[in-house]
Amino acid sequence: MTQKKNIAIMGAGLVGSLLSLYLAKHGHKVDVYERRPDMRKITLDGGRSINLALSDRGWRALRGIGIEEDVRKVAIPMHGRMMHDEEGNLTFQPYGKEGQSIYSVSRGGLNAALMNLSEPNEDITYHFNRQATDVNLRENTIELLNTETDETETIKPDLLFGADGAYSVVRSAMQKAERFNYEQSYLEYGYKELTIPAAPDGGWLLEKNALHIWPRGNYMMIALPNIDGSFTCTLFFPYEGERSFAAIKNDTDLLNFFLEVFPDAVPLMPDLAEDYFSHPIGSLVTIKCFPWSYNGSALLIGDASHAVVPFYGQGMNAGFEDIAVLDQMLEDFDGENWEELFKSFELRRKSNADAIADLAVLNFIEMRDKVADPRFLLRKKIETKISEQYPDKWIPLYSMVTFTDLPYSYALETGQNQDKIMKKVMKHIKTIEDYDKPEVQQLLQEELVHKETLKRYAGEETGVKG
Amino acid sequence: MTQKKNIAIMGAGLVGSLLSLYLAKHGHKVDVYERRPDMRKITLDGGRSINLALSDRGWRALRGIGIEEDVRKVAIPMHGRMMHDEEGNLTFQPYGKEGQSIYSVSRGGLNAALMNLSEPNEDITYHFNRQATDVNLRENTIELLNTETDETETIKPDLLFGADGAYSVVRSAMQKAERFNYEQSYLEYGYKELTIPAAPDGGWLLEKNALHIWPRGNYMMIALPNIDGSFTCTLFFPYEGERSFAAIKNDTDLLNFFLEVFPDAVPLMPDLAEDYFSHPIGSLVTIKCFPWSYNGSALLIGDASHAVVPFYGQGMNAGFEDIAVLDQMLEDFDGENWEELFKSFELRRKSNADAIADLAVLNFIEMRDKVADPRFLLRKKIETKISEQYPDKWIPLYSMVTFTDLPYSYALETGQNQDKIMKKVMKHIKTIEDYDKPEVQQLLQEELVHKETLKRYAGEETGVKG
Incomplete structure (x- = not known):
């Protein structure tokens, strides 16, 4: 058992x-x-929160503190992608095998649930309206401005965790320390949150159990279901160019554009213009840095150390997996050397x-x-067929990321x-039936069985079980 | 002629x-x-300034304001690299053609010369001991603390240039603005400045007109001549590992290490231990960012926008080339749209x-x-021979960077x-004589003449004359 620490x-x-x-849980205050x-x-204020897609890594961390079932009650399973073409035709592509889904949850709802669960714990205290105005890593002191009372207090915890997101102030302090590697890179795209409201009867106006995509080449719209029957839509769109945020200047531009490229969505979006012009444009940043810790006293975690763009639905899941990994390491920790930990x-x-950041882009x-x-x-x-035929040798990339805890x-x-x-x-495939052609079967045998055996003999196994 | 601006x-x-x-020169205050x-x-304080190597891009910018000749008087030409092996044997490799050299200059001396030249200009005023404590890009106001008097003043120039180096405060302000791409990456190596003093008669203890290198695989020492007869040496060394800064703990460690790997240098360095243990370890950072400007009111220039590691001797030269390019653009500028400029x-x-940053690493x-x-x-x-035979078609990379103004x-x-x-x-070369072998000559003919002609017909010329 490790010594009880005061942790901020x-x-x-x-x-x-x-x-x-x-x-x-590990005995700290x-x-x-x-x-x-x-x-x-x-x-x-709404208008800047992409809905979250919980997948296996996230569930595992929730399970570890016993709230998986509570969250499942307010989560909507999405079994696959529903693509909408420019004529409104639909195509469905499942995410994984039968029974594998990702889950749409509301960021606010999940966050509130986690707070409600932790606040009664006598070792956990929340302090709101506290702006960190100065972080001194060397002394491990943090100056906090109470934005309600305008009072300033300075705290000096034993350990400091920076879970303060993509624009982390703890990370900013690390950036001023020696030899901190840091990169922030923005896509030339922004996003805008829009809404498809619930049907009058409280039901869903689109297929409920899917993530809807209107793919349009260099831009797209997506929609995720909410439990109140509405969908949260997000338009990912270039900042500049012929078709871009810059090019849409008024209601007419907007409506013409939507009618042309998202015609089936327009009748479902009565507040389109109001949403569009009142919501801010969110930016899409990837942040990489290293190290994540300062001596044995401060550690970045989640988005603060690795903010990713939202396209793999893994931002929260990766942050939760950080916690699960840390939990595992704390189990075996002697409580002495936090720097080493x-x-x-x-x-x-x-x-x-780094891998999930690149995968997301x-x-x-x-x-x-x-x-x-x-x-x-x-x-x-075809890939699904391969993974059915060779379940031990082939898990599709999306499934590895989403439905396993294999390292990213x-x-x-x-x-x-x-x-x-x-x-x-x-090269050998024109239709799905071609999968059974001898040359395809032989190729797969060669690639997945023969080469694999050679690799094993050469001692080149990855050490990760597929 | 452009309108006179107040520029900070x-x-x-x-x-x-x-x-x-x-x-x-362009009429601004x-x-x-x-x-x-x-x-x-x-x-x-000394001990953290690698000597500078002026090359053609730098000279051009100095020539533009008429101080080339003054600087040449205090610059020492280095015609090539002098390699020292572990037995003290020397090998010389010229940098370019006959007459092409890079020039060792003292950072402090050159900086003072530039100040002395600019200070009498009635449109130029220097303010020392001024620490920028706040940069507001939106208002273009800068809060300056006078560190001598402890007084604070706020200035509001028409235009702000951030020439404040790798740790630029102007860039820090830009980093907080929207969508600023930024990357700082450190090598796992640091550097330590050491000295070979002048001979008792004021002469040089090593060949004066060369850049000396003790190459040792994953580390090295270099030495550049100074006009007082001394050499400024720099040890580039891993922070951690068997042979590293961390491994050298006392005078004995240091001397044993130097005697083993730099035996010919030791007798020339009487103050080795004192220098080594009193000088700080410098870090080696590459900084990339974009954009470099904020609206039409602020611009980063030099290291502030592109700090590079020192191994191509191009940091200052690249910064000076920035200025030469800006000068050229200001010649054709109507004085209206600074944002566009x-x-x-x-x-x-x-x-x-970006290119010179990568080349330097x-x-x-x-x-x-x-x-x-x-x-x-x-x-x-062999490369020298190729470039002698095909002077229009082959300039070695080092020469392009150092002795031309071709884009990096x-x-x-x-x-x-x-x-x-x-x-x-x-593949065809065992000795220098093999250059004349028919297969080598044929290969060069094929690569440099035949393919070039094909490229030209295909309209794929780069537009840059070699």
Whole structure:
């Protein structure tokens, strides 16, 4: 059992709230400081929160503190992608095998649930309206401005966790320390939140159990179901160019554009113009940095250390997996050397954080462009067949990321190998029936069985079980 | 003629001082603000300034304001690299053709010269001991703390230039603005400045007209001549590992290490231990960012926008080239749209800044490792022969970077093509005489004449004359 520490967590978002529960479980006293007011008591401005898709990594972390079932009650399973073409025709592509789904949840709802669960814990205290105005890593002191009372207090915890998101102030302090590697890169795309309201009877106006996509080449709209019958839509759109945020200047521009490219959605969006012109444009940033810790006293976690774009639906899941991994490491920890613990943690997670960041950018191209291509969809079907025939040897990339806890870095690398094999396979494929052609079967046998055996003999196994 | 603007330059370093002269030449009023005291009046702490190597791009910018000849008087030409092996044997490799050299200059001396030249200009005013405590880009106001008097003043120039180096406060302000792409990455190496003093008669203890290198695989020492007879040495060394800064704990460790790997240098370095243990370890950072400007009111220039590691000797030269390019653009500028001017400037320079950043990292490997390889030196000689035979078609990469004003990005790309050709050529080469073998001559004819002609017919010319 490790010595009880006074721990400060910056940020009461999803990762900060969940982390508090895990740290308290390990016997520590936790104070959570949040810049904003208590979200459970006020209505936050909407219009900038993409719905969340919970998948296996996230569920695992929720299960670890016993709230999986409670969250399932308010989560809507999405079994696959529903593509809408420019004539309004629909195509469905399942995400995984029968029974595998990702789950639409409301960010606010899940966050409030995590707070409600942790607040009664006598070792966890929330402090809202606390803006960190100065973080001194060397002394491990944090100056906090109470934005309600205008009073300033300085805290000096034993350990500081930066769970304060993509614009982390704890990370900013690290950036001023020696030799901190840091990268922030923005896509030339922004996003705008829109709404499809519930049907008059409270039902859903589109298929409920799907993630809807209107793929249009270099831009797209998506829609995720909410439990009140509405859908939260997000338009991902270039900032500049012929078809862009810059080009849509008024209601007429907007309506003409939507009628042309999303004709089936327009009748479902009565507040389109109001939503569009009142909501801000969100930006899409990837943040990579290293190290994530400062001595043995401060550690970044979640978006603060690895913000990703939302296209793989893995931002929250990756942050929750950080916590699950840390939990595992705390189980075996002697309570002595936090510096070593933090260093092991960041080393273990860094390559995975980089991998999901890159996968998320790549998946944007898949979602906005490739899913509209029949050839791509045929390839997905062929891949499903391969994974049915060789379940031990082939898990599709999307499934590795979404339905397993295989390291993201392993998924990325394996996915690249699969891509090479699929290019060879697809040369022989015109229809789904071609899968049974001898040359296809022989190719797969060669690639998946013969080469695998050679690799094993050469001692080149990855050490990760597929 | 453009309207006279009040321009603030942050930073009175090499780039800031030179820039003031060019902006005044174009009719503007310039105030230069520097955090440190006037370097001409105090002795700055030594031990962290790698000597500078002036090359053609730098000279061109100095020529533009008529101080080329003055600087040449205090610059020492270095005609090539002098490699020292572990037995103290020497090998010389010229940098370019007969008469082509890079020039060792003292950072402090050159900086003082630029200040002395600009200060009498009635449109240029220097303000020392001014620390920018807040930069508001939206209002273009800068809060300055006078560190001598503790007074604070706020300035509001028409235009703000951030020439404040790798740790630019102007860039920090931009980083907080929307969609600023930014990357800082550190090598796992640091550097330590050491000295070889002048001979008792004031002469040089090593060959004066060379850049000395002790290449040792994953680390190295270099030495550049000073006009007082001394050499400034720099040890580039891993932070951690068997042979590293961390491993050298006391005088004995240091001396044993130096005697083993730099035996010919030890007798020339009487103050080795004192220098080593009193000088700080410098870090080696690459900084990339984009955009470099904010609206039409602020622009980053030099290291502030593109800090590079020192291994190509191009940091200052690239910064000076920024100024020469800006000067050229100001010649054709109508004085109206500064935003457009800044945008054209950053677009024109960005790919070149990225290229020299990457080239500098690559050159570290060449300097510390490859130059000790006879095969590499033979290849360099063969390359010289190619460029003598085909002067219109082949300028070696080092020469393009150092002795021309071809865009760095063009140099990088062309260098990569040359590398491919050299790999083919070197398969046929055992000695320098093999250059005349028919198969080598035929290969070069094919690569440099035949393919070139095909490219020209295909209309794929780069538009850059070699």
